[in-house]
Amino acid sequence: MKTKLNTNIDMKRPAKRFFLKPNAVRGFTLIEVLIAMFLLAVAIFAIISTTPLLIKENALDKMATTATTLAKDKMEFLKNQSYVGYSVLNTGTDYAPSAPSATDSFYTRTWTITADSPAANMKTIAVVVSWSWMGVTRNVSLNTIVGE
Numbered sequence: 265m266k267t268k269l270n271t272n273i274d275m276k277r278p279a280k281r282f283f284l285k286p287n288a289v290r291g292f293t294l295i296e297v298l299i300a301m302f303l304l305a306v307a308i309f310a311i312i313s314t315t316p317l318l319i320k321e322n323a324l325d326k327m328a329t330t331a332t333t334l335a336k337d338k339m340e341f342l343k344n345q346s347y348v349g350y351s352v353l354n355t356g357t358d359y360a361p362s363a364p365s366a367t368d369s370f371y372t373r374t375w376t377i378t379a380d381s382p383a384a385n386m387k388t389i390a391v392v393v394s395w396s397w398m399g400v401t402r403n404v405s406l407n408t409i410v411g412e
Contacts, residue, residue, distance in 0.1 A: 320398075323397075324397060324402075327395060327397060328402070328404060330371070331371055331393040331394075331395060331402075331403070331404040332393075332406075334360050334371055334373055334393045335373065335391045335392070335393045335404050335405070335406045336406065338358075338373055338375055338391045338393075339375075339389065339391045339406050339408060342375060342377070342389050342391070343389065343408065343410060354376070354377050355374075355375070355376050355377070356375050357372065357374045357375075358373050359371065359372055359373070360372075360373060360393075370395055371393050371394070371395045372393070372394050372395070373391065373392070374391070374393075374394070375389065375390065375392075376389075376390045377389050377390075378390075382409065385411060385412040386409055386410065386411045386412070387409070387410050387411075388408070388409050389407065389408050389409075389410060390406070390407045391405065391406045391407075392404070392405040392406075393405075
């Protein structure tokens with residue numbers, strides 16, 4: 265059975281476009297523009313308000329990276345000493361950047377060497393770098409074990 269296509273198209277009456285009246289004025293109303301401007305302003309203020317927080321977090325991350333580098337440097341120095349030399353370096357403190365006292369420095373680096381820990385003929389080395397930022401003392405610590 266063949267179906268017949270509807271070929272009766274009324275060319276005098278075009279289809280309604282998007283259900284708009286033919287004489288409708290196109291554009292945005294004042295309310296729509298105000299709502300869009302309000303949403304844009306809220307988004308911009310949200311971005312601007314987080315900027316100081318991001319700057320502070322980046323500064324803290326930079327300080328933590330510097331402290332970690334200082335701790336790694338001291339740890340490598342201590343690990344490269346002879347096993348007998350560790351007895352001379354039981355505990356110590358220095359300051360960075362190179363300063364004679366804690367008041368002149370930003371970072372304080374402290375190391376401790378514990379003999380026969382965790383077992384005989386082994387030593388535990390602990391390096392802690394601390395600094396104060398925004399009234400809070402922060403620190404980075406590294407630990408390792410060396411054997412005879």
